[in-house]
Every structure is written in C-alpha cells, then in structure tokens.
Amino acid sequence: MPEMPEVETIKRQLVKKIVGKKIKSVEVKEAKLVNLGIREFKKGTAGMVIKGVLRRAKLLIWKLGKVSKKSKISKNWNLVFHLKLTGQVIWAGESIQPEKSTYIIFNLSDGNRIFFNDQRKFGWLKLVDNKDLEKMLNEFGPEVLDKSFTLDKFKDLLKKRKKSKIKPLLMDQGFIAGVGNIYSQEACFCAGVHPERKVKDLVDKEIGKLYNCLKKVLIDAVKFKGSSVDAYVDVYGQKGKFVPRLKVYGRGGLKCYKCRAEIRTKKIGGRGTSFCEKCQR
DNA sequence: AATGGGACCTGCGCGC
DNA sequence: TGCGCGCAGGTCCCAT
Numbered sequence: 497m498p499e500m501p502e503v504e505t506i507k508r509q510l511v512k513k514i515v516g517k518k519i520k521s522v523e524v525k526e527a528k529l530v531n532l533g534i535r536e537f538k539k540g541t542a543g544m545v546i547k548g549v550l551r552r553a554k555l556l557i558w559k560l561g562k563v564s565k566k567s568k569i570s571k572n573w574n575l576v577f578h579l580k581l582t583g584q585v586i587w588a589g590e591s592i593q594p595e596k597s598t599y600i601i602f603n604l605s606d607g608n609r610i611f612f613n614d615q616r617k618f619g620w621l622k623l624v625d626n627k628d629l630e631k632m633l634n635e636f637g638p639e640v641l642d643k644s645f646t647l648d649k650f651k652d653l654l655k656k657r658k659k660s661k662i663k664p665l666l667m668d669q670g671f672i673a674g675v676g677n678i679y680s681q682e683a684c685f686c687a688g689v690h691p692e693r694k695v696k697d698l699v700d701k702e703i704g705k706l707y708n709c710l711k712k713v714l715i716d717a718v719k720f721k722g723s724s725v726d727a728y729v730d731v732y733g734q735k736g737k738f739v740p741r742l743k744v745y746g747r748g749g750l751k752c753y754k755c756r757a758e759i760r761t762k763k764i765g766g767r768g769t770s771f772c773e774k775c776q777r
Numbered sequence: 778a779a780t781g782g783g784a785c786c787t788g789c790g791c792g793c
Numbered sequence: 794t795g796c797g798c799g800c801a802g803g804t805c806c807c808a809t
Binding site for chain 3: 497498580616669677767768
Binding site: 779780781782783784785786787788789790791792793 | 800
C-alpha cells in the first residue's frame with residue numbers, strides 16, 4: 497500500500513512527464529472520489545496547466561494554474577491525491593486502456609492521459625485553493641527525510657508522546673509524515689526495538705537507532721521504487737522492487753534473517769505487525 | 778493522552 | 794467447482 501516511498505516514486509515520474517502540460521478535459525466515473533460535484537470538479541481542472549508536482553506525507557499534489565490572455569496566472573488551484581490502500585496513478589500513452597477500477601481520467605492536450613485507479617475506492621482527489629492546501633499540510637508532522645528533521649527534533653517530539661507504543665506512533669501522520677504499516681515495522685526491526693515498547697522506556701541509544709533506521713529504510717525503499725504489496729504499481733504500471741528486501745513485513749511464520757527465530761505476527765494498535773522477539777526487545 | 782472498535786471497499790485465500 | 798467467510802490496510806470518527 498502506498499506510503500511515502502511509493503508516492504515519492506510516483507511524484508518523481510510524474511514530474512518528468514506532465515509538468516507544463518495542459519489538462520484538456522477530465523472524466524469522473526465515481527463521484528464520491530472527488531471533493532466537489534463532478535461539474536465543479538471538471539470546471540476547476542479542465543483547461544488548467546500542471547505547473548508542478550509535489551509530495552507531502554502520503555499526498556500527491558498537482559499545482560494547477562490557468563494562464564490568462566495576458567499570460568498572467570489568474571487562478572491557482574491544487575489537486576491533491578490520496579491513494580489510501582489501492583490507489584494508482586497511471587501514465588497512459590495512447591495504447592493503455594482504462595480498466596474496471598479506472599475512475600478518473602485526465603486527458604492532456606498532448607494526447608496522453610493520466611488514470612486514477614482504485615479498486616477499493618478509499619482514495620480521493622480534492623481540488624483546493626492555496627489556503628486550504630496549507631491548512632491540510634500543516635496537520636502533518638515533519639518529513640522524515642527533510643533536513644529539518646534532526647535527531648534532536650525527533651527526541652523533542654517523542655517527549656510529547658511518552659505513553660505511546662512506538663510502532664503505532666511512527667505511523668501517526670501528525671507525529672511524523674509518510675510512514676505506514678510496512679515501514680514502521682521495518683524501522684523497528686532495523687533498530688532492534690520491539691514494536692510495543694513505550695516511548696518513555698526507550699533509552700537514548702535506541703532512539704538514535706530508530707532515527708537512523710527510519711531514514712535508512714525510507715531512503716532504500718525510494719531507491720527501489722517502493723514495495724508492491726496489494727495494488728501498488730508506479731506510473732508505468734511497474735511493481736516496486738523493495739518487497740524482497742523487507743525484513744519483517746509479511747514474513748510472519750518465516751525465519752528471521754538475522755537470528756533464524758520465527759517471525760511473529762500480532763495485532764498492535766489494530767494493525768497486523770510482524771517482528772522478531774529475539775532481535776527486537 | 779491513548780487505545781479500541783467500526784466504517785469505508787473489494788479482491789483474495791482459505792476451509793468445507 | 795463453488796460458496797461464504799475473514800482478512801488486509803489508511804484514515805476518520807466515536808467511545809471509553
């Protein structure tokens with residue numbers, strides 16, 4: 497399912513393909529996936545130029561602008577995507593056809609198209625102005641790979657959440673942004689920290705390890721274009737290559753790569769969580 | 778403040 | 794073969 501590395505992969509690919517392109521028309525086949533009425537949504541997106549593509553947390557953001565006759569930007573909108581569990585953003589040239597789960601189609605004026613697919617229909621697209629976008633983005637904690645996210649910053653944030661279990665906390669988007677069920681488990685394994693450890697019981701050395709591991713895991717996952725569990729594919733329909741490198745996620749009942757003990761799976765904070773009881777204390 | 782449960786969806790794998 | 798069931802997970806909302 498798409499977490500930061502998957503959305504980042506999509507963003508990087510889209511930057512190369514659609515920035516500067518104009519949206520000629522938009523088709524919406526499932527009204528509940530967009531925040532406005534279909535007519536309004538189309539009105540706000542068709543005719544706009546894609547000025548940029550960004551990512552924040554697990555959100556994909558298209559900066560839209562309309563160029564007036566005097567070639568001044570008259571209106572600025574932002575199209576925000578959340579892929580949730582099964583959303584896909586597909587770059588379709590002329591030969592790739594929509595499928596059952598293709599609910600939104602952007603027809604670009606160069607003849608190419610972008611599909612938004614979502615087999616479970618949990619994902620959404622919201623057209624918002626700059627002010628609403630800012631409000632939306634302010635709800636998130638820091639980006640793990642941002643240079644402002646220092647070890648001291650991480651420690652400060654942890655001080656406010658002493659009673660939390662560490663693994664669900666890492667998935668809390670208001671705490672830090674972009675980490676979901678896969679990479680929180682991987683970071684805990686990498687740091688040798690049991691996912692149910694309370695923040696207040698973590699010693700400095702463990703916090704340091706968690707900090708380094710969070711970054712390492714995310715950097716590596718981006719490098720391998722994410723993990724294709726569930727429906728995730730990149731803009732070209734290609735699977736991410738990180739799954740074979742996952743150490744605990746999805747490995748319940750298998751042997752720990754480090755100590756050969758059996759990986760356990762347990763519900764923690766309502767989410768399936770795999771870990772090695774021997775390596776993670 | 779933190780946790781637990783349900784809701785939203787649909788495809789898949791399991792057991793019979 | 795086919796059916797029904799439970800499960801999966803990101804996020805929000807409500808309750809304890």
